[in-house]
Amino acid sequence: MAAAETLSNRSHSADQLRVAPGGEARDHLGPVNPLAAWRSVARTNLIAVAAFSVVVNLLMLTMPMYLFQISDRVLTSRSLETLLMLSALALAFIGILSIVDILRRQVLGRLATKMEALLGAAVLASSINNARAGEGGTIHAIRSLHQVRGFISSPVMLLLMDAPLSPLYFGVIFLVHRDLGWIAVVAGLALALIALINQKATSERLGQAGLHAAEADAAAESLARNSQVINAMGMLSESILHWGRRQAPALTVQSQALDRNFWISGASKFVRLVAQITILGTGAYLALNAEITGGMMIAAAIIAGRALQPLEGLIEGWRSCVQARSAYASVKQAVESFQRETPKLRLPKPQGRLAVDRVLYLPPGSKEPVLNGVSLELAPGESLAIVGPSGSGKSTLARILVGCLTPTAGKVRLDGTELRNWDRRQFGEYTGYLPQEVELFPGTIKQNICRMRDDLPDASIYEAAMFSGIHDMVCQLRQGYETALDRGGGPLSGGQKQRIALARAFFGNPCLVVLDEPNSNLDAAGEQALTETLQRAKKRGVTAVVVTLRPALLNSVDKVLILRAGHAEAFGSPSDVLHRLVRSHGGAGGDNPEQPRRIESSGR
Structure with missing residues (x-):
């Protein structure tokens, strides 16, 4: 039943949130507020x-x-007869206690699942947007x-729910005897003071450890992405050392x-045990003076232990509380970032007129423009070829043209x-993009x-495959398009x-296609x-922009x-631009006359 509810919630979220190419999400039925x-x-x-x-803690008084x-x-x-009656009542109350405790755990479990179902799409969409803007953090947000x-x-969550009910147990102890109640209250206050000391002593260091751990995780993800290079070039030991330099501060702190x-x-724990022993000793003294009975003494000690247990447990689980609080702040920030994306007016299909x-563009944290x-x-x-030496900004310009990066100015x-x-989403439907590093999604x-x-017929897939000339190649595979x-x-x-990525770029009859080194x-x-x-x-009238290093496409x-x-050194028709470039550099005494010819012949 829980699994079915989870799938239903996920389906609902998927229907509400459509993640468009470029990383942004929109509600196709209207604005949504996942946090609300x-x-x-x-x-x-x-x-x-x-x-x-409340019911569980009341029934915990059964024993x-x-x-x-x-x-x-x-x-x-x-x-x-009295023993049998009391035992039957105790068993009944314990049975009810177990059922109610199971129910509250089940509610928390389903609440956790609903949280991911409601916020997961927004967190992922926001993370992809941040990655598009060059900020990264996709894996970190999902992990949070x-x-x-x-x-x-x-x-620990159950302890948080039980801790506010500790005064209930203190009240019961006061009903047994006032002196025993004050002992329990003093012990509770001592535990509260210890919890405050724990918070002051560990919160800052746990926060620092989290930051160092995030850096180490980022380094590990980078190494995993480059696993083939690491294995091929025997860089395993150096890679582990590189990761270890970032992981060591996290482990130390x-x-x-x-x-x-x-x-x-x-x-x-020492305070709790001392409190129980003190209650037992004081209770025995009071029993000797006939102020309470032996049964009341034992009951008071057990109830005191129950009253102090959530406070002690929270001190032990404080690390989880701190980490969860920090993680929730990250989740909240991601969802709020997603909500700040206002819906845009849907415009008519563009013709493909592109103006830059x-x-x-300045990369984050850099003062040197790319x-x-x-x-x-x-x-x-019209079609455009972007050429130039490595590091000249070709791929950066390509990403800006399809909205993957936002220019600093201009x-x-x-x-x-x-x-x-x-x-x-609308822009993505009218645009095709083939990145320099081709990534295909797990699937067919x-x-x-x-x-x-x-939501589109198979004919559109066949049309894109034929348009890009891959139909015969795909048909030669054993499972064809279902590979x-x-x-x-x-x-x-x-x-x-x-x-395959080229066919994906031309899918849906786009008006603008940007190809980064497609050959x-x-x-x-x-x-x-x-x-x-x-x-x-x-x-067909498709505006095409091609980043290339080969002269064949020029x-x-x-x-x-x-x-x-x-900088844009030259822009125009191939014959004019390359001829003017060769002539201007050929007459420059300080430049290497062969350099522009290499650019013309190699596309750099």
Whole structure:
């Protein structure tokens, strides 16, 4: 039943949140507020858990009351009937206690699942947006969501619900005897003071450990992405040392915080046991003076232990509380960031007129621009090749053209509308993009070509495959379009993956296509298919931008942009631009006359 509810919630979230190419999400039925929905669900469920906790804590008095009755009534009256009646009542109350405790745990478990179902899509969408803006943190945000989910269904959460009910037990002890009640209250105050000391002594160090651990996790993820290079070049030991330099501070600070927590936890246990012993000793003294009975003494000691147990448990589990609080802050920040994305007006399908006006891009934390004052303009159906040496900003410009990066200054317009003012899902439907590092999604070739959409006919997939010239290649595979791909794109080769990604870029008849080194892994047949695809795109009126390092494509484009150190060195038709570049550099005495010819011949 819980699994079915989980799937239903996830399906509902998926229907509400559509994650568009480029990483933004929109509600196709209207604006949604995941945090408000979560708070409403959490409020209702936590009230239910609180009510269950009251019942549980009342029923926890069954055992001490049972012992009290046996000691003071059964043993003195020697009545078997009374013993049987009390035992039956105690068993009934214990059974109810177990059922209610199971129910409150079940409610917390389902609440944890609902939290991920309600907030998961928003957290992922926000994380992808941040990654698009160059901030990263996708894995960290999802991991924070999982951490909060685990905390909600953990025993520490139950202790948080039980701790406010400790005064109930103190009141019962006062009913037994006033002196015993004050002993319990003093012990409770001592534990509260210890908890405050624990918070002051460990919170800062646990926070520092979390920051160091996040850096170490980021380093580990980077190493995992480069596992093939590490294995091929024998860099395993150096890679582990690289990760260890970041992990060591996290372990050191965390160990220091845990040492403090262990000592403080030991002190809290000492206080609780001393309190129980004191209550037993004082109770025995009061029993000798005939102020209370022996059963009341035992019951008071047990109830005192129950009253102090949640406080002691919270001290031991304080680390989990701190980590969960920090994780929830990350989740909340991600969802609020997602909510700040306002819905955009849906515009008519663009013709493909692209204008770049004095674009400047500074990477986060850098003062050196990767692009500086780049301008260009393409009419609908025109094609552009971007060439230049490595590090000149070609791929950065390509990512800016499709909205993957936001320029620091300047504007990029599609049909006169700035990219930031387009609805991301709508813009993605009209745009195709093939990145420099080709990544295919786990799934079938069919799902990769159609961008994971299931609301379009198979004819559109076939059309994209034929348009990009990959239909025959796919048909040669044993399972054709149903071939399942793993996370790395296997069993396809690098060239095959690039051609599948090319078909994905042209899926849905886009008006603008940006291809970043689309022929880097292609053989002669694949490169010929790419050239024919660009020719078909020109006939269809698709505006195409190609980042290339090979001269073959320069003869099939309308314009060429040469970038050097982030500046547009030349822009125009291939013959004019390259001829002017060769002539200007050839006459410059201080420059190497062979350099521009290498650019012309190699596309750099």
